[in-house]
Amino acid sequence: MTTVAIVAAAAGCYLFKLLGLSVPESVLDRPVVRATAIALPVALLAALAAVQTFASGEALVLDARAAGVVAAVVALLLRAPFLVVVGVAAVTAAALRALGVA
């Protein structure tokens, strides 16, 4: 099932890459299309971040992941590079679990 998802996503992503190279500029270069394409990654990444932080199945929970994300926000505010941001979140969550706090 995972392989099906990978292949389907690869086909979809490739077709959009090829579409841009293949259609006349006037077809896609409209304000609505451009604005939606700019807003889409913002909306999807925000939704993914929120769901991955708080969702556990169908329940919303506050656990070690939320603490990790707070630490990640601090790292982002301090302009830390990507690996540090991700690492800080993981270490924070792992430490809280090891201490039995969350």
Next chain:
Amino acid sequence: MRRTRASPATPQWARRRRGVVRDAVGVGVATGAYGLSFGAIGAAAGLTVAQTCATSVLIFTGASQFALVGVLAAGGTPAAAALTATLLGTRNALYGLRLSSLLQLRGTSRLVGAQLVIDESTAMALAHEDDPLARRLAFWSTGLAVFVLWNLATLGGALAGTALGDPETFGLDAAVPAAFLALLWPRLTDRRARVVALGAAGVALLLTPVAPAGVPVMAAALVAVGAGMVWRDALTGSATDERGPP
């Protein structure tokens, strides 16, 4: 914009070619950090090393890959995961649109080049758009450098992630939302983008208790469609970021 028209025989072109290739490799190395994280997160999400590597080879666009494994790890259906990843890949169509007149790719080179249409190769081609030869070299060298290093880093991350064992012990489940937040962060410079982000996060959380896994995130895409219609002339920015993942 400089208007120097380089010819392959001149010393100016030799110098410029070296500069372009050096920058391309530098950008490729920088994406390695994202590739390592992706590999580790893919392994933590339960993908095999082969599946994680196949994701980087076949999808080859970072945010879509993170989304795919994120939705699968949260119990979403393959359809929901693939659709979310594809929606995140739509921005590459806009990059292709800019590149098509710059590169004039035809036939096989268009089919191969399409896979390399990502943030980095677009940004580098645009940085050299004054010269036809330089912009082609910038696109291909950056695309190939990122492709090679992104995939090597994915393999390294996947092997390390698999060796770590239980993802929760090492907080890898917290690394996933942190990765999404770090990908989102540079796009939040505009007030309207922040409104879209908050609205989308709100919609997704509200739907989580009532909708199947994967659906809340896709529903949040509607916030983007609404924002695109309301703010069609105001939503700008989010230019290509050559320091992000592909």
